[in-house]
Amino acid sequence: MxxxxxxxxxxxxxxxxxxxxxxxxxxxxxxxxxxxxxxxxxxxxxxxxxxxxxxxxxxxxxxxxxxxxxxxxxxxxxxxxxxxxxxxxxxxxxxxxxxxxxxxxxxxxxxxxxxxxxxxxxxxxxxxxxxxxxxxxxxxxxxxxxxxxxxxxxxxxxxxxxxxxxxxxxxxxxxxxxxxxxxxxxxxxxxxxxHTSPATAQMIKYASNAFLASRISFINEIANICEKVGADVVEVARGMGYDRRIGEGYLNAGIGFGGPCLVKDLKALIKIAENSGYEAHFLKSILEKNEHQTRTILYKIKQVLGEVLYDKTVGILGLSFKAGTSDVRNSLSLKIIKLLQKEGAKIKAYDPKAMEEARKVAPDVTYTEDPYETAQSDALVILAAWGEFKELDLEKIKGNLKNPVIIDGVNIFDPEKMRKLGFVYKGVGRG
Ligand SMILES: NC(=O)c1ccc[n+]([C@@H]2O[C@H](COP(=O)([O-])OP(=O)(O)OC[C@H]3O[C@@H](n4cnc5c(N)ncnc54)[C@H](O)[C@@H]3O)[C@@H](O)[C@H]2O)c1
Incomplete structure (x- = not known):
């Protein structure tokens, strides 16, 4: 055709x-x-x-x-x-x-x-x-x-x-x-x-994205409770996912959802509801939870580096809105960088594919050649789950860091292993 x-x-x-x-x-x-x-x-x-x-x-x-x-x-x-x-x-x-x-x-x-x-x-x-x-x-x-x-x-x-x-x-x-x-x-x-009507087709799209967003906000809520009670959200999610009624997708706790679609489509759906005379309380709470989740990373960084960040350098691994793409539209990593910069922190950053795009919107960041150079910082913060970050030489990373601190916003490492290696390691919802 x-x-x-x-x-x-x-x-x-x-x-x-x-x-x-x-x-x-x-x-x-x-x-x-x-x-x-x-x-x-x-x-x-x-x-x-x-x-x-x-x-x-x-x-x-x-x-x-x-x-x-x-x-x-x-x-x-x-x-x-x-x-x-x-x-x-x-x-x-x-x-x-x-x-x-x-x-x-x-x-x-x-x-x-x-x-x-x-x-x-x-x-x-x-x-x-x-x-x-x-x-x-x-x-x-x-x-x-x-x-x-x-x-x-x-x-x-x-x-x-x-x-x-x-x-x-x-x-x-x-x-x-x-x-x-x-x-x-x-x-x-x-x-x-x-095969369906145009209105139903459009609602399938909006409802699907809203549902995926709700799963992420849900598991982030559970993650925060896990931190309080000493449970591990990764295992909780795995245990939930075996249930065929639940399934395993979109249950990764982390920094929230960003990117070009989920937030935009959720807001549009809330507006579609509002314009037709219905207030979508549940959908609104998914968004609120998401915004709160992104800020929790900042609290975690302060827990280890202290309240004052203006004399600190924070290394960021991952700039795209998620691993596998160079797209930085509504990237939560860039949002977190801005929050840190507002507190006076200096930022070093690395991403396997998104640095060119990130440079256009965040020029006041020191972009590095590789993750090891990024690690020449007061703490390392991981914000996208690129495969190459999972393969890092952690001894070399530890040697480069001023303090052996890793804040893992996407839960790519095993907390037990990281502690044994001598890191102060904070994941999301890992007890
Ligand atoms: N990106 C995703 O993951 C994704 C997934 C599903 C649905 N969508 C939806 O698909 C749509 C497109 O998203 P995207 O991410 O591909 O957008 P995009 O911004 O990457 O691409 C849009 C393209 O349209 C071009 N364009 C604008 N006006 C034009 C015109 N008059 N004539 C010809 N080209 C024109 C722009 O130059 C741009 O290249 C959006 O509605 C989005 O919500 C996106």
């Missing part, structure tokens, strides 16, 4: 490359000239395992195209995916201005029947808005175009794997013809395909 993807960010690029690999001819469109010029040469705008190879292969085999011309992407395509950003407004509501702009541009370009499928996370009502914009230009729904909701569930850090192994595909539409065509496109992925 011929497919156009508008927006070559984390979602659009992975979806475009993945659909090309499945044998489709895919036209990826973006307004960012530099991004498109680099992509044409096979240079990816962010790190995601396997993505560069996938793009290079499909470029070479003539199934994947990059362009800044919307017309060039839309004209040959039967399905047009919208995958632009939907950032939060001040109020928490999803900002639909990028989606609206795309709809306005599309309204003059549609010359034969297209399916407009919205991959961006948008609230109920957004499809009607896009429909109205297209109809304003005289395009007829059901004749010139149809519209669908195809929410995305991939996880940054595992995005390519998730594209090829989705847990499910959700298709929301009201014309059965749309369901048949989209089903055909996604059937090779062999995941369960849920």
């Amino acid at each position: 011929r497919v156009c993807i508008i927006g070559t960010g984390y979602v659009g690029l992975v979806t475009g490359a993945g659909l090309a690999e499945l044998g489709n001819k895919v036209f990826c469109v973006d307004v960012d000239d530099e991004k498109i010029a680099n992509l044409k040469k096979g240079k990816t705008p962010f790190y995601e395992e396997g993505l560069k190879d996938l793009i290079e292969k499909n470029l070479k085999e003539g199934r994947l195209f990059f362009t800044t011309s919307l017309a060039e992407g839309v004209h040959p395509s039967k399905i047009v995916f919208i995958a632009v950003g939907t950032p939060p407004k001040e109020t928490g509501e999803a900002d639909l201005s990028f989606v609206i702009k795309v709809a306005e541009d599309l309204s003059c370009l549609i010359d034969k029947y297209k399916i407009i499928a919205i991959k961006s996370t948008v609230p109920v009502g957004a499809l009607e808005l896009v429909t109205q914009i297209l109809e304003r230009e005289g395009k007829k729904k059901g004749v010139d175009f149809d519209i669908a909701s195809t929410p995305e569930f991939l996880r940054e850090g595992n995005a390519v794997y998730d594209f090829f192994h989705p847990s499910r595909t959700v298709l929301g539409y009201d014309n059965p013809k749309v369901g048949k065509i989209l089903h055909e496109l996604f059937a090779p992925l062999r995941a369960p395909i849920l």
Whole structure:
């Protein structure tokens, strides 16, 4: 099939490359000239395992195209995916201005029947808005175009794997013809395909993210109780996860959830509820718990280094919002760095993939060549669970630290082993 993807960010690029690999001819469109010029040469705008190879292969085999011309992407395509950003407004509501702009541009370009499928996370009502914009230009729904909701569930850090192994595909539409065509496109992925209404598809996306966020806030609450009563939250989570009714995912205690999606989507859902006359108390408490959890790391650092931090250097390992990605959007590590800097602490930091991105938003940090240089500090704080941190030479780390202090915000080490090695070690919820 011929497919156009508008927006070559984390979602659009992975979806475009993945659909090309499945044998489709895919036209990826973006307004960012530099991004498109680099992509044409096979240079990816962010790190995601396997993505560069996938793009290079499909470029070479003539199934994947990059362009800044919307017309060039839309004209040959039967399905047009919208995958632009939907950032939060001040109020928490999803900002639909990028989606609206795309709809306005599309309204003059549609010359034969297209399916407009919205991959961006948008609230109920957004499809009607896009429909109205297209109809304003005289395009007829059901004749010139149809519209669908195809929410995305991939996880940054595992995005390519998730594209090829989705847990499910959700298709929301009201014309059965749309369901048949989209089903055909996604059937090779062999995941369960849920056919439903657009409103339900959009709520599946918001509810899924809110539920994942609730699991993280839940286990963080349990972790804090574990610390008071001398229990180990890692084992508590493992013990809970064996229960098939609970499952093991998203039960890692830590510094809370950050990143580009969970907080934004949770706030948007709270607003969706509010706008329809319902106050979502439970969802609000998930957010409150999350904000509190991030601050607990600061208390832990002060417990060992003392209340006064202005004469201290804190080494930070991990800058991306989670391991496996170079994305620093709403990274809790950068938030914690800011909190520490406000207290006067100096920061040294290292990340395997995210330093270039971090430098753009946090220039007043000393970025180091490797974790051992970062450890030349008063304490080392681990804020993303990169595999290479688990393999560190801990004796060398201890030798470099002024005090043998490790605050592990992502629980990658065994507390017993760390204490035996002579560290003052504080994980999250580890008794
Ligand atoms: N990042 C994730 O993990 C993830 C997962 C699931 C769903 N989502 C949702 O998917 C959507 C996209 O997220 P993302 O992280 O990929 O965003 P992103 O910011 O990485 O990418 C958006 C891209 O759209 C481009 N763009 C903006 N306006 C455009 C226009 N008029 N024409 C063409 N391109 C345009 C931007 O230049 C950018 O490259 C959001 O709604 C997000 O909530 C994201």
